[in-house]
Amino acid sequence: MNTPWRLFLAALRFVTHRSTSPDDSSRATPQEAARFLPLVGILLGLWAGAIYWVGSQLWPTSVAVILCMLATALLEGRAAGVGTPYGIFVIIIQYNALMALSAAHVPMALPPYLALGLIMVAGQAASRALVVSVMATDSGSADASANSRPTLNDLALALFIGLSPAVFLGIPGLIGLVAAILVRLLLTAALLPRLRYGYRERLDVTQRLTEASFYLGALATWKYV
Numbered sequence: 001m002n003t004p005w006r007l008f009l010a011a012l013r014f015v016t017h018r019s020t021s022p023d024d025s026s027r028a029t030p031q032e033a034a035r036f037l038p039l040v041g042i043l044l045g046l047w048a049g050a051i052y053w054v055g056s057q058l059w060p061t062s063v064a065v066i067l068c069m070l071a072t073a074l075l076e077g078r079a080a081g082v083g084t085p086y087g088i089f090v091i092i093i094q095y096n097a098l099m100a101l102s103a104a105h106v107p108m109a110l111p112p113y114l115a116l117g118l119i120m121v122a123g124q125a126a127s128r129a130l131v132v133s134v135m136a137t138d139s140g141s142a143d144a145s146a147n148s149r150p151t152l153n154d155l156a157l158a159l160f161i162g163l164s165p166a167v168f169l170g171i172p173g174l175i176g177l178v179a180a181i182l183v184r185l186l187l188t189a190a191l192l193p194r195l196r197y198g199y200r201e202r203l204d205v206t207q208r209l210t211e212a213s214f215y216l217g218a219l220a221t222w223k224y225v
Helices: 004-015 034-058 061-076 085-101 115-137 142-146 152-169 171-194 199-222
Strands: none
Touching: 004 034, 034 061, 034 115, 034 152, 061 085, 085 115, 085 199, 115 152, 115 171, 115 199, 152 171, 171 199
8 A cells, every 4th residue: 555655755756757667566556646746746846946046135036936947857757749830839938937026025034035936836835736637537548548547536636736836826826827727628628639648748738738838927916916
């Protein structure tokens, strides 16, 4: 029986692309560990926020944002697809959105340069929760049907953990959630069924696009509140 710690480690290995061989039956599968994916997303957001804070003490904001994006990508071990037009587009969108959000003010009093870290925590957590929703419903690949899907309780817990940080951002955070959810629904309805990607690639596309959409949705609202 898998303990919470083993499930968390399985989620961490999955997010960092260090999942074990499917022949190793002694370890939990990503589907079994799905409830912890948003928690790993929160940790990634904290990591990115810490790198941004350190970088901003030494260099301009533009350099600090690039460093935190690079540090997150290296930790995720996700170099595949970066050089494709899709990958370049997502990187450009995310960089410019984070640059603009670096000047945003959150509803709570925070020391300088920490607001963007909270925003990245919310974006990472929400996108990982939406990945779990795809894992629970996606039947478009052989891998999805071969493995057990997350249970309804796991999905509910993942959504609660993953969507909660955005509440601390106020209206912009909620609008960011709406944007991310709409993109997730659009991906499932129109884009993912047409992609000849494997199961893992489909989840990566969902995570990256919903995270970028969260930032864009929050950014579109911030100047009005």
